[in-house]
Amino acid sequence: MDATTDARPLIRTSAHDDGVVELVLDRPEAMNAVSTAMARALTETGATLASDTSVRAVVVTSSHPKAFCVGADLKERNGLSDDELRAQRPGNRLAYRALLDLPVPTLAAVGGFALGGGCELALACDLIVAGERAVLGLPEVSVGVIPGGGGTQLLTRRIGWSRAADLIFTARRVGADEAYRLGLVDRVVPDPRIEALAIASTIAAHSPIGVRNAKAAMRAGIDLPLDDGLDVEDARWHDTAFSPDRAEGVRAFAEKRRPNWPGVS
Missing domain, CATH: 1.10.12 (Lyase 2-enoyl-coa Hydratase; Chain  A, domain 2)
Known part of the structure; x- marks a missing residue:
């Protein structure tokens, strides 16, 4: 169940016996920066999972030991013309909606950096489980854009206007403990993947x-x-x-x- 572009998977999935599916962000050489191809792979994977009635919960993890996802692929963006950037935009929106609109509970297991679009991927999930060394933030205004994967809306709904304004306007990063105090993450644990899979397994045991x-x-x-x-x-x-x-x-x-x-x- 891998979404493949140019013969290599950028999104991998692993189905567990209890109906939990692990969705793995798998572009480790770029710390899972979201390229056009990766956005397309996420959209395709989301559509597959949404149509599979055997799926009971989805856990989003990363193949990189120090990063969940560092956001948009700015190296790719740097080479895009204005027209190419406009053409890229609908596909990126679909990628984040593919995760946000899954009909089953979704959990992000955030170890390491979750910045920009990576933080937004986590925000698109129902629950966020962070590792003790997780670092989260929406730094888009520092590079001349704004959060465009749902961040301005999802973060505000999750933690409230003033706290979201603080993070978005200052572009600052927060560690796991502060993220927990703000309500940005739901649990802080030594191993977020193991914890998120355990929560998902509990969910999967119910109707x-x-x-x-x-x-x-x-x-x-x-x-x-x-x-x-x-x-x-x-x-x-x-x-x-x-x-x-x-x-x-x-x-x-x-x-x-x-x-x-x-x-x-």
Whole structure:
């Protein structure tokens, strides 16, 4: 399940037995800087995962020991004309949306640097698990652009206006402990990959239909007035409550055994 460009994979995936899929950013020679080809590979991989109903959670990791992703490939960008940069833009947007729009829970395992577009890849995930030496930031204004992979919107929603303004306007980097205090990351651990996979495995043990509908309700309702959000929740509740998963979950509880989820068909 590798997305390949010019005969080498830039995004690798590894499926675990419990339905967890590890999505590996695999351009280590460039510290996973997002090139045009890598953006295309991420879009293709996201589409494949989104259509696979056996997937229960996705963990985004890196093949580089000291970097999650350092953002856009500025060396490539330096050689682009204005017209070429405009032509590149839609593909880059699709790449970040491919991760943001996955219907299952997503976790970023951030070890080392997650800067610019790399931080935005993490922000596109539902949970961010950071290593103790992780460094995160959105330094785009220091090179004459602004965050363009969702950073201005996702960071503000995650940590609030003033904290997001501090990070974006100053372009400063923060270590794992400060990122945790700000709410930018959810856990700080010695090995973020192992921790994220463990969390994903816990998620994967629950009702696939329930988890997908819970995520859909949360995402759809987050910016709605409360009454409208509760209507969204109610619709997703009905989708779940009258599904085969609910019947199996109640039966398993009564029989004091683990559920054998029918899952998404």
